[in-house]
Amino acid sequence: MPNSIKSDIINFNVGGKRFSTSQQTLLSIPDTFFRALLNGSLDTQRAETGAIFIDRDPKLFSLILNYLRTRDLPSSDNVDWLALKNEAEFYGVTCLSRKLSLCEEAYYGACGSVTLIRCQQSWLAVATHDAVRLYRLKEAAGWQPVWQSQPGAFPDRLHRLALSGRLSGASARDHRLLGVASSGGDHRVLLFAVPETAAGGGVGSGGVDDTTTGSGSDAAAAPAAAVSAAPPRELKSPGPVDDLLFVSNQLVAVSRRAGALGVLHHATGSWQLQAIGAPVTSLDIAGSEFLLLGCANGQICHIDMEKLPMRLKDNDLLVTELYRDPSQEAVTSLSVYLTPKTSLSGGKWLEIAYGTASGLVRVIVQHPETPGHAPQLFQTFSVHRRPVEHVSLSERHLISVCSELGHVRSWQVTRFRGMISTQPGSTPLASFHVLHFSCSPGRHPGPHGEKDDLQIFVQQV
Numbered sequence: 001m002p003n004s005i006k007s008d009i010i011n012f013n014v015g016g017k018r019f020s021t022s023q024q025t026l027l028s029i030p031d032t033f034f035r036a037l038l039n040g041s042l043d044t045q046r047a048e049t050g051a052i053f054i055d056r057d058p059k060l061f062s063l064i065l066n067y068l069r070t071r072d073l074p075s076s077d078n079v080d081w082l083a084l085k086n087e088a089e090f091y092g093v094t095c096l097s098r099k100l101s102l103c104e105e106a107y108y109g110a111c112g113s114v115t116l117i118r119c120q121q122s123w124l125a126v127a128t129h130d131a132v133r134l135y136r137l138k139e140a141a142g143w144q145p146v147w148q149s150q151p152g153a154f155p156d157r158l159h160r161l162a163l164s165g166r167l168s169g170a171s172a173r174d175h176r177l178l179g180v181a182s183s184g185g186d187h188r189v190l191l192f193a194v195p196e197t198a199a200g201g202g203v204g205s206g207g208v209d210d211t212t213t214g215s216g217s218d219a220a221a222a223p224a225a226a227v228s229a230a231p232p233r234e235l236k237s238p239g240p241v242d243d244l245l246f247v248s249n250q251l252v253a254v255s256r257r258a259g260a261l262g263v264l265h266h267a268t269g270s271w272q273l274q275a276i277g278a279p280v281t282s283l284d285i286a287g288s289e290f291l292l293l294g295c296a297n298g299q300i301c302h303i304d305m306e307k308l309p310m311r312l313k314d315n316d317l318l319v320t321e322l323y324r325d326p327s328q329e330a331v332t333s334l335s336v337y338l339t340p341k342t343s344l345s346g347g348k349w350l351e352i353a354y355g356t357a358s359g360l361v362r363v364i365v366q367h368p369e370t371p372g373h374a375p376q377l378f379q380t381f382s383v384h385r386r387p388v389e390h391v392s393l394s395e396r397h398l399i400s401v402c403s404e405l406g407h408v409r410s411w412q413v414t415r416f417r418g419m420i421s422t423q424p425g426s427t428p429l430a431s432f433h434v435l436h437f438s439c440s441p442g443r444h445p446g447p448h449g450e451k452d453d454l455q456i457f458v459q460q461v
Contacts, residue, residue, distance in 0.1 A: 011051035017058035018051060025068050032092040060087040067096050116161040125163045125178055130154050132180055134194055147194045156182035160244035166196060167249055167266060179251050181241035189235040189244065189253050237262050238273050243283060247291050247305040256280040263317060265308055274317040284334040294331025294354060299324050323364055323375050329356040333391040339418050349419050350375060353398055355388020361400045365420060378420065383409045390444060394451035398426060406434035406445050434459050
């Protein structure tokens with residue numbers, strides 16, 4: 001039987017890559033491959049440097065080793081969950097294997113599993129791993145299929161989905177735009193157009209392609225869920241697409257890590273890429289016109305998506321700094337509340353709640369008398385110890401969720417004549433946890449629903 005290993009620092013050579021860790025880390029979970037290796041129950045092969053050689057994937061080994069150190073799962077981006085689960089089983093890390101079994105089910109699902117849903121009025125977009133279908137609600141017949149993507153249109157797993165409202169054009173019938181982003185490395189956004197009165201259709205560089213929609217008897221003979229024949233318009237994103245949404249019917253693709261976004265101007269059809277200057281860590285929509293972005297440097301900026309103003313000197317999209325966190329902490333979540341008839345250019349009252357990387361929740365307001373000045377810090381809540389992932393500010397409530405086991409805090413907001421007030425101040429309501437296993441993009445526990453309506457949390461176990 002081989003001799004046991006007694007050194008405190010253990011060196012590995014996994015697939016040609018060197019790793020070093022402590023014996024305490026390797027023994028932190030009982031009955032694993034590493035425990036058997038260290039107590040001499042398994043034969044060991046040594047590399048030329050004397051490190052223990054393991055002929056396995058070094059990238060997956062680094063994820064296993066990180067789990068032993070932190071008990072945290074890796075980010076879902078570019079992780080092969082099935083391969084990682086197989087490695088966890090090989091190394092005997094049973095607790096990780098069980099968690100990854102949940103992740104595999106949630107991320108990959110069964111055949112035909114729905115991964116993304118977007119709804120806009122009476123239209124519903126549903127995405128599986130490799131296809132998108134559109135449904136329309138009709139009073140007499142309920143939800144009816146009206147369109148589906150071509151087979152093989154998405155070689156990579158669908159990652160983001162966005163659906164616009166009804167659009168009209170001088171040379172095209174009323175239609176809706178559908179934006180789709182895949183998880184591949186080419187950072188493409190595919191844009192489809194679906195006419196309101198026909199099934200099928202695609203967007204080319206010139207707008208809606210009417211040749212695929214049929215007319216007369218051909219249109220009447222089209223199936224209820226026709227497959228679009230024309231290719232979609234391809235848009236190049238500045239980086240991996242983390243958020244895809246329509247704001248004032250302009251398509252916006254945000255690459256958070258790259259600190260950049262792409263904006264499609266619906267009226268002109270032009271696709272413009274714009275750098276923000278810092279990684280984007282959060283966003284929210286104010287009304288239906290303004291896009292607010294929270295950045296890693298503590299900056300909150302906004303873009304008028306209805307006017308899309310351009311700077312005269314370089315024709316860049318005008319991105320205006322609205323506020324900067326006093327501690328310059330990353331703004332990890334954003335929520336905007338506009339009182340009736342309020343706008344960013346002037347009006348009654350603007351309220352923004354945001355969370356920071358250290359766990360602070362701040363509320364800033366813009367007075368109606370000073371619409372040209374930056375918002376002022378109104379309240380700060382120090383109730384979290386981890387980054388605030390989600391925050392929601394409404395007429396009656398303020399809700400925050402941090403990354404520590406889905407910790408939720410809520411307050412009842414005090415208002416005087418519709419404006420937020422500190423007398424007597426916000427009243428704490430509840431503190432609880434919503435445990436969830438978030439392993440796929442866009443999945444979070446909440447709060448979901450209209451801000452002034454019932455708030456719903458979804459627990460995935």
